[in-house]
Amino acid sequence: MKRKAVCTDPKWAGRADCVHCAIRQRVLFADLPASELNDALIVIDDLVYGPGGAIYRSGESEAVLYTVRRGLIKLVRSLPDGEQRVVRLLKTGDIAGIEAILGAAYKHTAIAIGEVEVCRIPISVIERLELHHPALVHQLMVRWQSALDEADRALVEFSTGSAEERVARLLLHLSALGRDGSCPDLARQDIGSLLGIATETASRAMAELRRRGGFQESAGGNLCNFDRILLARIAESS
Amino acid sequence: MKRKAVCTDPKWAGRADCVHCAIRQRVLFADLPASELNDALIVIDDLVYGPGGAIYRSGESEAVLYTVRRGLIKLVRSLPDGEQRVVRLLKTGDIAGIEAILGAAYKHTAIAIGEVEVCRIPISVIERLELHHPALVHQLMVRWQSALDEADRALVEFSTGSAEERVARLLLHLSALGRDGSCPDLARQDIGSLLGIATETASRAMAELRRRGGFQESAGGNLCNFDRILLARIAESS
DNA sequence: CGTAAATTTGAATGGATTCAAACGTGGTGG
DNA sequence: CCACCACGTTTGAATCCATTCAAATTTACG
Numbered sequence: 001m002k003r004k005a006v007c008t009d010p011k012w013a014g015r016a017d018c019v020h021c022a023i024r025q026r027v028l029f030a031d032l033p034a035s036e037l038n039d040a041l042i043v044i045d046d047l048v049y050g051p052g053g054a055i056y057r058s059g060e061s062e063a064v065l066y067t068v069r070r071g072l073i074k075l076v077r078s079l080p081d082g083e084q085r086v087v088r089l090l091k092t093g094d095i096a097g098i099e100a101i102l103g104a105a106y107k108h109t110a111i112a113i114g115e116v117e118v119c120r121i122p123i124s125v126i127e128r129l130e131l132h133h134p135a136l137v138h139q140l141m142v143r144w145q146s147a148l149d150e151a152d153r154a155l156v157e158f159s160t161g162s163a164e165e166r167v168a169r170l171l172l173h174l175s176a177l178g179r180d181g182s183c184p185d186l187a188r189q190d191i192g193s194l195l196g197i198a199t200e201t202a203s204r205a206m207a208e209l210r211r212r213g214g215f216q217e218s219a220g221g222n223l224c225n226f227d228r229i230l231l232a233r234i235a236e237s238s
Numbered sequence: 239m240k241r242k243a244v245c246t247d248p249k250w251a252g253r254a255d256c257v258h259c260a261i262r263q264r265v266l267f268a269d270l271p272a273s274e275l276n277d278a279l280i281v282i283d284d285l286v287y288g289p290g291g292a293i294y295r296s297g298e299s300e301a302v303l304y305t306v307r308r309g310l311i312k313l314v315r316s317l318p319d320g321e322q323r324v325v326r327l328l329k330t331g332d333i334a335g336i337e338a339i340l341g342a343a344y345k346h347t348a349i350a351i352g353e354v355e356v357c358r359i360p361i362s363v364i365e366r367l368e369l370h371h372p373a374l375v376h377q378l379m380v381r382w383q384s385a386l387d388e389a390d391r392a393l394v395e396f397s398t399g400s401a402e403e404r405v406a407r408l409l410l411h412l413s414a415l416g417r418d419g420s421c422p423d424l425a426r427q428d429i430g431s432l433l434g435i436a437t438e439t440a441s442r443a444m445a446e447l448r449r450r451g452g453f454q455e456s457a458g459g460n461l462c463n464f465d466r467i468l469l470a471r472i473a474e475s476s
Numbered sequence: 477c478g479t480a481a482a483t484t485t486g487a488a489t490g491g492a493t494t495c496a497a498a499c500g501t502g503g504t505g506g
Numbered sequence: 507c508c509a510c511c512a513c514g515t516t517t518g519a520a521t522c523c524a525t526t527c528a529a530a531t532t533t534a535c536g
Contacts, residue, residue, distance in 0.1 A: 151386060155397060156323050157317070159397045196397055200492090401523080438524090439524055
């Protein structure tokens with residue numbers, strides 16, 4: 001119901017071209033032969049979401065999963081009392097909504113941070129490919145495991161220690177994502193929700209780390225020039 | 239190297255008997271025919287660990303995973319600075335060390351809380367059964383997903399809000415595990431490490447909840463008679 | 477029964493939160 | 507083009523909750 005006729009959907013960027021995909025070796029179909037992919041990609045769409053755009057919402061079930069091609073996605077989960085928390089961040093190559101494979105409703109709401117490009121892959125494609133390619137099953141397991149690793153990281157690194165330690169660990173993590181050593185400047189509210197601290201506390205910690213030379217901000221509003229040694233020292237100074 | 243000759247290992251309780259297993263419908267082999275299991279169980283051991291016993295340790299790689307038959311296991315992860323945190327608890331039917339399927343080293347240290355009985359399943363058994371039974375693959379995915387759910391729960395419910403809220407949520411969770419409405423009285427240190435609060439804070443919060451009638455303690459040192467309505471109200475009183 | 481370990485309780489400290497206000501910035505409309 | 511508003515960020519100050527250190531108490535166990 002979300003999907004309109006192709007040309008009227010502002011998010012639609014085109015049919016996917018898995019065979020020539022620039023990040024193919026990083027995604028789910030890494031181990032599949034090109035011949036198999038041609039059949040699949042007729043139903044795989046390439047979508048672009050703007051900042052704050054919702055890829056899917058908690059409780060929906062669409063029988064679709066998404067591969068992140070570009071940008072950063074936050075997975076948000078709500079507490080019964082209305083408070084909500086960012087559970088983890090998804091980067092290029094990660095999968096959003098993997099629980100759809102099991103027929104389950106989405107467990108989180110997935111929101112684009114900045115501009116995000118994703119591939120929308122129906123579960124039916126996975127199921128069809130799965131039959132003949134055990135490698136895909138293995139890839140799925142790898143993805144599940146790395147989601148689990150990230151979840152554990154969120155708990156151990158981002159939810160333990162003082163506010164400054166947590167922010168330092170987050171910056172170390174983010175700065176290691178891209179290859180150019182820069183990373184988007186997250187909203188203070190998102191930082192707080194991810195680290196389990198108040199927005200103001202996140203702002204204070206960021207200001208303090210910048211003042212101490214832990215990082216700088218580039219023209220495009222990105223963070224750069226991280227002093228990883230300094231940040232690492234702060235991150236472990238319990 | 240940990241495994242001694244069968245009869246000299248004090249943990250060894252016998253060969254597994256999957257076909258007649260009392261919790262078979264709750265474990266990994268739920269969907270497999272009995273005929274297949276007979277071949278497998280010759281290498282599946284039934285082990286019993288005492289309180290504090292280590293099923294495996296972080297960094298080891300044994301090509302073995304474990305099914306929890308009885309008791310509670312805590313998965314512990316250490317921070318670089320030496321501090322350690324309980325990442326999540328495993329209950330009857332859960333799998334410990336599922337990452338071994340991917341050939342990875344164990345990501346946590348698994349410690350028995352109270353007496354714990356587990357089945358020790360070599361990965362080779364999984365791989366052999368996997369070939370002919372897609373249902374097992376599906377079961378594995380289900381397990382991975384539920385581990386992920388539990389990890390998210392640890393973050394959202396156990397690592398958010400005031401100390402009292404967290405303890406109330408933990409008690410609600412624990413009291414829902416067994417069918418008799420009782421649960422083991424966790425060590426205050428474990429509660430603290432699981433909820434990200436100090437041991438003393440955990441003790442104070444438990445005392446306060448007991449004083450308010452949130453639960454009582456039975457003869458066996460277990461907790462019982464939970465006032466789930468009261469606990470739920472406390473858990474959501476942000 | 478006696479020692480070690482865990483739990484509980486107390487009091488002081490400190491860090492994070494909260495409430496408020498000031499500041500900067502981007503966008504809209506006059 | 508500028509005024510103005512909305513929104514996010516930053517900063518300040520008071521409060522509160524959790525931590526920390528310490529000691530008392532209970533429990534577990536040889």
